[in-house]
Amino acid sequence: MEPCLSCHGSEGRSETENVPSLGGQLAGYTLIQLFMFRERLRISEPMNDLAKELSDDDLRSIADAIAASPVPKPPPEPGDPARLEKARALSDQYHCRVCHRPDFSGQESAPRLAHQREDYLLKTLRDYKSGARHGYDATIAEVLQPVDDAQIADLAYYLAHAP
Numbered sequence: 001m002e003p004c005l006s007c008h009g010s011e012g013r014s015e016t017e018n019v020p021s022l023g024g025q026l027a028g029y030t031l032i033q034l035f036m037f038r039e040r041l042r043i044s045e046p047m048n049d050l051a052k053e054l055s056d057d058d059l060r061s062i063a064d065a066i067a068a069s070p071v072p073k074p075p076p077e078p079g080d081p082a083r084l085e086k087a088r089a090l091s092d093q094y095h096c097r098v099c100h101r102p103d104f105s106g107q108e109s110a111p112r113l114a115h116q117r118e119d120y121l122l123k124t125l126r127d128y129k130s131g132a133r134h135g136y137d138a139t140i141a142e143v144l145q146p147v148d149d150a151q152i153a154d155l156a157y158y159l160a161h162a163p
Contacts, residue, residue, distance in 0.1 A: 001065055003050055012070035013115075020120045024071030029111045030063040032136055042134070071105075072115040079161035087158030090151055094143055104162050109136070118160035125152045 004022065008014050012023020022030070036042035038051040038059065054062070091097060099110035106112035113121065127133035129144040129152065144152070 001062065004062065004066070009072075013072040014117055014120070017117075018120050018123050019117070020124075021072040021116055022066045023069045024105075025066050025112050026106045026108075027060075027063040027067035029106060029109055030066050031059055032109060034059045034062060036136065041136075071112070074115045075118075075161060079157065083154060084158055084161060087151075087154040090147075090155055091158060094147065096143075096155070099139070104159060113159045114162050116159060118156050121156035121159050122153060125156060 007016050007019050008022040009016075012021060014021045033042065034051055034054065037044065037047040038054055040048055051059075096113075097104070099107070100113050101107050101110075104112065104114035124133065125144060125147075126149070128135065128140045129147065131141065135141065147155070
């Protein structure tokens with residue numbers, strides 16, 4: 001776990017630009033992502049290199065440890081109420097809470113998004129929309145097709161600050 005924590009944060013929150021916070025991430029979602037890194041179905045160095053020698057049991061153990069780690073805390077600033085309300089309405093319009101739960105804690109194969117790094121969310125949402133990042137199913141890419149870049153930025157902001 002030490003290599004994981006050095007980039008993703010020892011207290012559940014990443015302090016590294018464009019590197020996700022893993023604290024409290026669902027074990028099932030994390031297991032899928034680690035498998036995808038190991039099998040090079042998802043390309044992101046150094047993750048591919050770190051995962052290539054991991055056994056299935058290693059993947060499960062790491063996923064379980066991540067799920068048991070502290071969830072990221074919200075940013076210290078509360079966020080702009082008008083922007084948060086605008087983005088909350090977008091999240092309702094695109095039914096984000098259906099897959100990711102009302103509190104964005106995630107469920108099954110839908111990841112925890114609450115209090116994730118805003119820069120990481122912005123990059124990831126843009127990558128799913130453009131096809132630069134492929135998931136293990138096409139749901140998120142389909143959902144994001146009608147969402148413009150300004151709305152993606154608002155959603156990333158909202159999820160990072162979500163109550």
